[in-house]
Amino acid sequence: MSAVVEVSHLTRRFGDTTAVDDVSFSVQKNTIHGLLGRNGAGKTTLMQLLTGQDFATRGEIRVFGEQPVENSGVLKNVCFIKESQRYPDDFKPRHVFTSAPWFFPNWDAALADRLIADFRLPLNRRIKKLSRGQLSAIGVIVGLASRAPLTFFDEPYLGLDAVARQIFYDRLLEDFGEHPRTVILSTHLIDEVSNLLEHVLVIDEGKLLIDQDAETLRGSATTVVGTRQGVDAFVADREVLHRDGVGGLASVTVGRLTPQDRARATEMGLELSPVSLQQLVVRLTGSSRTSSSQTVLEQSA
Amino acid sequence: MDDSRPIFVQIAELIENDIIAGALPEEAQVPSTNEFAAFHRINPATAGKGVNVLVDDGILYKKRGIGMFVASGARDRLVAKRRDQFQNEFIAPLMVEAEKLGIGEAQLIDMIRKEGTA
Numbered sequence: 001m002s003a004v005v006e007v008s009h010l011t012r013r014f015g016d017t018t019a020v021d022d023v024s025f026s027v028q029k030n031t032i033h034g035l036l037g038r039n040g041a042g043k044t045t046l047m048q049l050l051t052g053q054d055f056a057t058r059g060e061i062r063v064f065g066e067q068p069v070e071n072s073g074v075l076k077n078v079c080f081i082k083e084s085q086r087y088p089d090d091f092k093p094r095h096v097f098t099s100a101p102w103f104f105p106n107w108d109a110a111l112a113d114r115l116i117a118d119f120r121l122p123l124n125r126r127i128k129k130l131s132r133g134q135l136s137a138i139g140v141i142v143g144l145a146s147r148a149p150l151t152f153f154d155e156p157y158l159g160l161d162a163v164a165r166q167i168f169y170d171r172l173l174e175d176f177g178e179h180p181r182t183v184i185l186s187t188h189l190i191d192e193v194s195n196l197l198e199h200v201l202v203i204d205e206g207k208l209l210i211d212q213d214a215e216t217l218r219g220s221a222t223t224v225v226g227t228r229q230g231v232d233a234f235v236a237d238r239e240v241l242h243r244d245g246v247g248g249l250a251s252v253t254v255g256r257l258t259p260q261d262r263a264r265a266t267e268m269g270l271e272l273s274p275v276s277l278q279q280l281v282v283r284l285t286g287s288s289r290t291s292s293s294q295t296v297l298e299q300s301a
Numbered sequence: 302m303d304d305s306r307p308i309f310v311q312i313a314e315l316i317e318n319d320i321i322a323g324a325l326p327e328e329a330q331v332p333s334t335n336e337f338a339a340f341h342r343i344n345p346a347t348a349g350k351g352v353n354v355l356v357d358d359g360i361l362y363k364k365r366g367i368g369m370f371v372a373s374g375a376r377d378r379l380v381a382k383r384r385d386q387f388q389n390e391f392i393a394p395l396m397v398e399a400e401k402l403g404i405g406e407a408q409l410i411d412m413i414r415k416e417g418t419a
Contacts, residue, residue, distance in 0.1 A: 032344055169342060177335030177345050195308065195343045215307050215347065 003062075004029045004150055004182045005050060010059035012045055019045040021206035022059070027199075030180040032172075034197040034214070036190055036277075038285050042206040043186045044083070047152050050184075051080040063150065076105060079148035081139040083155040087127045093138055094123040097145075104146035111175065112145035118167050132159030140168050144175055153185045165189070169196060190278035200277065204285040214277070221280050225251045226270035234265055242283045253283055308343055312351025315341075317379050320360065320371055327376060331361055331369040 005027035012020040019042045027033055035043050048054040049061060052068035052075055061068060068074045087096065097116070101107035116123065119137040127135070136157050143153055157165050173196060176183065187193055200217055202210035210217070221241060224231055231250040242253040253275055257265070265272055275283070319325040334352055338345040352369060355361040360375045399409050 031346065170339065173342065173345070174335075174339050177338055180345075195341075195347075198344045198346045214344070215309065215350075218307060 002029050003027060004064060005184075006060075006062040006065075007050070008060045010046075010049065010061060011057045012042075012049060012054065013057045018206050020049065020203075023203070023206070023208045024059075025201060025208060025211045027182060027184065029182055031198045032176065032183045032185065032196055034190070034193060034200045035184055035186040035203070036188075036200060036281050037203040037209075041203045041285070043203060044154055046203065047080060047154055047184070047186065051075070051078055051152060053080070076103070077149045078152070079104060079143055079146040079150070080152040081143040081154060081156050083158060085135075085139055089128065091127045092124055093121055093127065093130070093134075096127075096138055096142065097123075100142055100146065104148055106147035106149075108145050108147055111147075112141055115141040115144060115167075115171060118171070119164055133161060133164065136160045137164060144168075144171055147175075147179055147181065150182045151184070153183070153187075155186055155188070157187075157189075165192065169193065172196070190281055191276060194277040197277075202281055202284065209284055217277060217280070219274060220256050221253055221275040221283070222255075222257050223251055223253045223273045223275055224265060224270050225249070225273065226268070230268050230270055234268055234270055242286075253279075308347050309350035309354065312337060312341065312343070312348055313354040316351070316355055317360070317383075320376055321379050321383065323376075325371050327371050327373045329371050330367075331371060333368060 003026040005025075007026070008024045010020055010023045011018065021042075023046065035046070037043050045054065049056055050063060050068060052063075052071065055069065063074050064077060066074050068078070093116075097109075097112055100112075101109070119134075119141065121134055121137050121141070122130075127138075130138075136159050140153075140156050140160070143151055143156060157168060160168070169192070172183070185193060185197070194214070197214045200210060200212055200214050201208065212220075224234055226234075226249070228245060228248050228250045231252050235252050235254055238254045240252055240254060244251040257272070262272060316325070316331065320327075325331060331352070332340070334349040335345055337343075337348040337352070341348070352361065356363060356369070359372055360379065361369050362372050363369055404412070
């Protein structure tokens, strides 16, 4: 497989703030990537850099092997759906869908029509009068129907209801199956998308915390629950990602366990439960001491 | 798709179950990777990995340009494999628990018979 995006030692500073801090990674062709992290972690800045809408302070970006900034050869193959896309004041949704093919050579009008029906989007209402969810639906439709070889979705579904989000996931998988392309999806609804992702990037305070295969990440942490003495004895020499306790009970999240570890825990009467991707991200980015958490995962990967 | 085991292992197991139950007879065509992905709402690469596990085991075979099919003899081999698993995963822990509770061999056989007639 070849890399569609290659980033090395990328840094973006705004005054005293370092939004993206010495980040290096690559994105393989025809994969669905999750870009996860807390508010202000640097996700949007990173995507703006990758789509040539912002300039790097330091470091290298290659998209389809070239610099993205002011490079129409690269940008015509890129679609970036932003959380709050602005449209001209008198625009109606139908104007968006008529003008989209000018920018996206692979535009599929039939798919767009189908999605418009799925999302029940009124085509002739002024965009200013649309609800938050309908506004998001426009973005999702453009993102899917553009069939751009590299598509970014930045929090695409603000205000979308559960039904509409499910439509988005289903149509994304369906269309991705028929027309493979590279998708980078930034979201806070991690549990909803975790099974769709092939690769996961987690960024926190501008630093890349996780760059890992989604399958490998599953089961890379486990929560051990039991009596305080039992749990303490079991996790004695392990690094702990998170600790909770009530009275004599303790619940501790640790890195990957071997089958022997699992057998020993069962013998000791401890309960083991898997940690979902969402819980893992919360554990890793919830505190400010992220560096020690990272080493736990690197050792267990 | 929600326990701690990798999703591709679970996909492979689901297909195995369908073959054992006869829902996917031998020489029948198996749904495509994209169909599995859409149905289970998982990444197509993950679904493909699950299918490939079964191809490597000789349970499924590929016809180039047509699709994936159940190999002949697949069901018998799966049943044999599952019987071994049954011994390890059910009988062995059953004996351990019976021992712990002081249930003797005769009593255990008795209990199994009772379950069978129920």
